[in-house]
């Protein structure tokens with residue numbers, strides 16, 4: 571289904587972010603909610619040859635891998651009918667054209683009690699993507715993040731901002747993969 575076909579009857583669309591979108595949405599939206607999606611694990615398994623890396627030294631950014639035991643925490647943004655065209659245009663260029671992500675629909679569960687689940691659009695990079703990097707040890711991923719930079723800045727900023735979001739907005743969640751890579755990067759840096 572095309573994103574426009576996923577728009578609810580009243581014309582608003584929810585978009586779930588779990589990487590740079592949690593701290594740098596850069597598109598117009600009406601409101602946002604912190605929460606999670608079930609059945610996916612956030613992993614630094616996608617390459618980035620534009621924003622946080624380049625063709626010679628691709629950076630590492632996050633994608634989602636299906637895992638029934640896992641949940642991924644992030645932010646859902648409600649985009650109104652009048653904002654949708656421009657917001658989807660921004661995301662299509664940033665995520666699909668430049669980032670190699672595809673779109674899927676997922677069920678988003680808000681953190682705030684008593685709020686119902688929402689259908690949300692999410693951008694995922696799958697393993698058949700040409701810049702997909704796949705699994706590597708925390709040490710290898712950390713070494714790559716510590717030395718890469720691209721058109722919007724250092725790959726470390728991408729990691730640290732995401733870890734900061736999780737600590738501030740989801741303090742009760744232990745994202746082992748994220749925090750072990752952050753620790754491995756801090757271990758590499760000169761004291």
Ligand SMILES: N[C@@H](CCC(=O)N[C@@H](CS)C(=O)NCC(=O)O)C(=O)O
Nearest residue numbers: 587588589590591618621669693722
């Ligand atoms: N789709 C994920 C990841 C998005 C993401 O990190 N995309 C990269 C493109 S590869 C990006 O927009 N980077 C902008 C930046 O790092 O400044 C999300 O929902 O947050």
